[in-house]
Amino acid sequence: MSEKSSQTAKSAPKNAPSPARKAAVDLLDQVLDRGRPLSEHAAVLEGLSPADRAAAQRLATDVLRGMERADRLLQHHLRKKPTTRVMNILRLGTVELCQGGAAHGVVSDCVNLAAAARPTMGAKGLVNAVLRKMTVDADQAWAKLRVPRLPKWLRGPLVEAWGAQAVPAMEAAHFAGAPVDLTAKGDAEAVAKAVGGDLLPTGSIRLQDAGQVTGLPGYEAGDWWVQDAAAALPVKLLGDITGLRVLDMCAAPGGKTMQLAAASAQVTALDLSEQRLKRVRQNLKRTGLTAELVVGDAMDHTGLYDAVLLDAPCSATGTIRRHPDLPHAHQGEKIAELIGLQEAMLDHALHLLKPGGRLVFATCSLIPDEGECQIEEVLAKHSDISVETLDFPWIEEEWRSEEGGLRLRPDFWADRGGMDGFYMAVLRKT
Numbered sequence: 001m002s003e004k005s006s007q008t009a010k011s012a013p014k015n016a017p018s019p020a021r022k023a024a025v026d027l028l029d030q031v032l033d034r035g036r037p038l039s040e041h042a043a044v045l046e047g048l049s050p051a052d053r054a055a056a057q058r059l060a061t062d063v064l065r066g067m068e069r070a071d072r073l074l075q076h077h078l079r080k081k082p083t084t085r086v087m088n089i090l091r092l093g094t095v096e097l098c099q100g101g102a103a104h105g106v107v108s109d110c111v112n113l114a115a116a117a118r119p120t121m122g123a124k125g126l127v128n129a130v131l132r133k134m135t136v137d138a139d140q141a142w143a144k145l146r147v148p149r150l151p152k153w154l155r156g157p158l159v160e161a162w163g164a165q166a167v168p169a170m171e172a173a174h175f176a177g178a179p180v181d182l183t184a185k186g187d188a189e190a191v192a193k194a195v196g197g198d199l200l201p202t203g204s205i206r207l208q209d210a211g212q213v214t215g216l217p218g219y220e221a222g223d224w225w226v227q228d229a230a231a232a233l234p235v236k237l238l239g240d241i242t243g244l245r246v247l248d249m250c251a252a253p254g255g256k257t258m259q260l261a262a263a264s265a266q267v268t269a270l271d272l273s274e275q276r277l278k279r280v281r282q283n284l285k286r287t288g289l290t291a292e293l294v295v296g297d298a299m300d301h302t303g304l305y306d307a308v309l310l311d312a313p314c315s316a317t318g319t320i321r322r323h324p325d326l327p328h329a330h331q332g333e334k335i336a337e338l339i340g341l342q343e344a345m346l347d348h349a350l351h352l353l354k355p356g357g358r359l360v361f362a363t364c365s366l367i368p369d370e371g372e373c374q375i376e377e378v379l380a381k382h383s384d385i386s387v388e389t390l391d392f393p394w395i396e397e398e399w400r401s402e403e404g405g406l407r408l409r410p411d412f413w414a415d416r417g418g419m420d421g422f423y424m425a426v427l428r429k430t
């Protein structure tokens with residue numbers, strides 16, 4: 001942890017654990033004990049300094065990424081498995097020590113963390129003894145362990161869909177984490193220069209080591225927003241949309257709404273969640289872009305549009321690089337329901353298209369039932385719908401899927417730092 005993020009700890013009573021480590025373990029408890037994703041725990045981070053908040057999130061995601069390795073190392077030193085909270089303190093200490101954390105600071109703070117609460121107080125000695133052993137050579141053992149695997153509920157279907165070679169490559173991408181990608185409101189080359197990033201072939205700007213993004217040039221002026229390079233492609237597939245009426249059917253937090261507005265479309269941004277739509281409003285304000293915002297259920301929405309973007313709710317399994325909590329927080333029990341919702345939304349979205357209008361269907365999922373299969377079903381059901389041929393110079397042949405869409409995977413662009421998993425296709429009403 002950085003000096004800055006432990007400042008609060010310095011002013012705290014002697015032996016108080018650092019707020020960032022305590023919050024990191026609280027976050028891990030929520031994910032691993034209660035099955036709730038990290039995005040739902042804003043309350044855990046309340047009252048922390050921005051530096052501690054960032055450190056807590058980074059520590060929790062590092063532990064979730066490396067948990068399989070940490071558990072393998074820990075099992076050699078534990079006769080029986082301790083409570084989840086004690087285990088999470090041990091996981092945090094192990095991951096930090098194996099990734100270059102300062103031995104004394106990490107061990108003593110994890111001991112303080114155990115001592116700070118009644119339910120874990122009795123495990124203080126255990127935490128001390130186990131983590132001290134880890135300081136000897138656990139980092140070398142760590143480096144020799146295999147890349148952590150996805151849990152079985154997800155690994156099985158992915159091996160079936162993409163093959164036994166592809167999945168380890170995806171797991172390596174998940175373990176490596178993700179760089180920060182930006183989408184420029186205007187001149188992408190100028191933004192790349194200003195922030196010192198690389199301009200990707202698809203027009204996004206990539207920063208391998210971004211630091212605090214709000215401190216980057218052009219943030220206040222709203223010259224760009226953070227958006228994975230793959231997530232920026234569905235809107236690009238619409239080409240020139242100047243002056244067209246476009247419905248962004250599931251808009252929040254608004255990355256694609258801003259792209260549509262920046263491309264001079266007349267945008268209606270719809271979302272079921274009033275809370276999440278507030279983020280769209282803030283994003284539009286910062287970037288000086290305009291869209292009509294509507295809170296409502298996509299299934300009740302009426303109107304006729306030149307184009308509809310349906311970035312549907314999905315399993316989000318394509319975003320595990322950034323959200324390593326996802327495969328741990330649940331077992332995929334909601335996926336069948338999501339597939340049904342996507343199908344119903346697709347059908348409804350087609351009714352909102354003018355004749356000749358186009359619909360982009362996208363999901364940040366690696367599961368074909370939430371991508372390719374949805375398009376195959378639409379084509380089988382609707383004789384007036386066809387798949388548009390995608391003809392952009394930045395499309396790589398490897399991305400094309402049989403039914404005419406694009407399949408993006410985290411193991412693609414491995415030499416550049418990967419991309420989120422996504423599916424997208426453009427349909428036309430004839």
Ligand SMILES: C[S@@+](CC[C@H](N)C(=O)[O-])C[C@H]1O[C@@H](n2cnc3c(N)ncnc32)[C@H](O)[C@@H]1O
Nearest residue numbers: 250251252253254255256271272273297298311
């Ligand atoms: C994948 S996210 C959209 C991301 C967004 N397009 C972007 O690029 O920032 C899916 C969104 O669908 C919204 N949603 C879920 N069910 C909905 C419904 N029935 N009608 C409208 N929006 C819905 C969720 O609130 C969520 O914001």
